[in-house]
Amino acid sequence: MLEVSVRHRYGRDGFALDAGFTVAEAGVTALFGPSGCGKSTLLSIVAGLLRPDAGRVVLGGTVLVDTARRVFLPPEARRCGVVFQDARLFPHLSVASNLRYGLTRAPRDATGPGMAEVVALLGLEALLARRPAGLSGGERQRVALGRALLARPCLLLMDEPLAALDAGRRAEVLPFLARLRDAARLPILYVTHALEEVDALADRLVLLRDGRVLAEGAVEDLATRTDLPLAARRDAGVLLPCTVAATDPGGLTRLDFPGGTLLATARPEPPGTRLRLRIRARDVALAVAEPRGLSTRNILPAVIQDLAPGSAPQEVFVRLAVGPSTLLARLTEDSVARLALRPGIPVWALLKAVTFDHLGGVR
Template sequence: MLEVALRHRYGRDGFALEAAFGVAEAGVTALFGPSGCGKSTILAAVAGLLRPDSGRVVLDGTVLLDTARGIALPPERRRCGVVFQDARLFPHLSVAGNLRYGQKRAPPGATGPGFEEVVALLGLAALLDRRPARLSGGERQRVALGRALLARPRLLLMDEPLAALDAGRRAEVLPFLARLRDAAGLPILYVTHALEEVDALADRLVLLQDGRVLAEGGVEALTARTDLPLAARRDAGTLLSCQVGGTDPGGLTRLDFAGGTLLSTARPEPVGTRLRLRIRARDVAVATEEPHGLSTRNILAAEITAISPGSGPQEVFLQLAIGPSKLLARVTQDSVSRLGLAPGKQVWALLKAVTFDHLGAAR
């Protein structure tokens, strides 16, 4: 368990940070928010790379920082593995040499995955003899992850590790990050402003704005809230945990969730694979009667549980319950009036199979 409470100001009239939150014993906690909201400042203070004006950081009962008591452990004693935007590999060492450097920094007696295990986990076997200059950006980040893990840290800190990569390289590295999350058994504090990374990796979310914590909690719960800045995004929507159930006669993949089944375009994952699906509010339509003769295959009985203001003029969010699962639909105020939509009304939620392009591995 990581406990963080920090206050810091850059200059007399500069940016001010005042944030407090907790991180679970294992899994990924994402610090999410726009550029300049304080994410990297928090990470630097936890790592010991920044001395805040005041604060307290405690990791599994060990006090890393307590300004009131004059405690501030140096970075090398905090046992935090840090991965930055740029991999910061040693250019004169091979991939194996960079990994061995991390291994040499592990404290005596510390437990964790060994060299061969990390190489296999991150798919580095074919790269061991190469120098960093001969690696792609995604490959360099995988080596940086391996080096950090081999140092046997108690906490992994990742400061936008995919920000410098293009979309293709990000897609290449994300599965390795998910495997690392599952295999490491460590708390991971992950800084990002990319929602797709939150969807794919995060167990918990700390939502930041202007140096303050707006909300913290489970990712699925926070994405369903319409009172947070996440709802103002055009890709706003809910996350739905589901499981690959097989293939229907038409070749579509069945995705089972608590409350029903969705059909998606064909997926490569085997039956039983757990996935997390972002259903964007803009992709959900509603009907007051069960529709027929549509190309849309996903037609689900739902109940409107609430109607809240949307992010644009004349827009509203319908909060829909499908069994225990929640969806959001972004519709116009005109639709609400014309269809007589109100909390408690039974409707049908319509989703095209081709819209499910935001899938990430679930825990």
């Protein structure tokens, strides 16, 4: 486990950081927030690239920073693997040599994946003889990930590793990051301001604004909170754990979730695959009588739990219980008044199959 509680200020009147959070023993904890909120500063403090004004950083019982006791381990003594926005590979070395450099940084008594395992995990077999100049941005980041993993760290630190890539390259790298998350069984601290990366990778979320932690917890739990800045986004909604059940001859995939089944456009994943699906509040419509004769295939019986002010004028968030699962609907105040919506009444939630283009990733 990683425990962080630090304060830092840039100059007398500059940006001030005052934040504390924890990272679990395995899985991905995302530091999320707008540019300038302190994400990369926190990662630099954990990595040993910045000495904070005050505070403590403890990794697995080892004190990395304790300003009160004047403890500050140098970066090379921290057992942290770092992946930056730019891959920072050695341009004169082949991919294989860049990877082997990671092995030279591993302590002699450290255990972890070997070269062949990392190459297979990240799909690097065809790249080993090439040099970084001949790689795409996504390929370079995969090599950087492999090099960091071969150093056999106790903690992986990723500072917006996909920010410099276009949408196609991000989509290429994300599945490898998910495989790394599941195979490495390491704590991973992941800095990003891209919600789709949080959806795809993160187990826990630390939400930052102006150098302060607004909230931390499971990603699914924070996604349902309408009092957080996440609710102000137009893609605000819940993350729903699903399992691929089957794909029918008509080209629709059945996704089972606690409380019901959803139909989505055909998915490539085989039956039994666990997914996390983002259901945007703006895509959920409500009816107070069971609809008939609609093209919409997903009509879910639900009960209204509560209503909360929306993030824009004349908007309301309606929280719905669908069995044990929660959905959010973003409606106008006019719709709420016309339908006389209130907590406790039964409704039907309507979702088109074609709206599920925001899969949060394979779990």
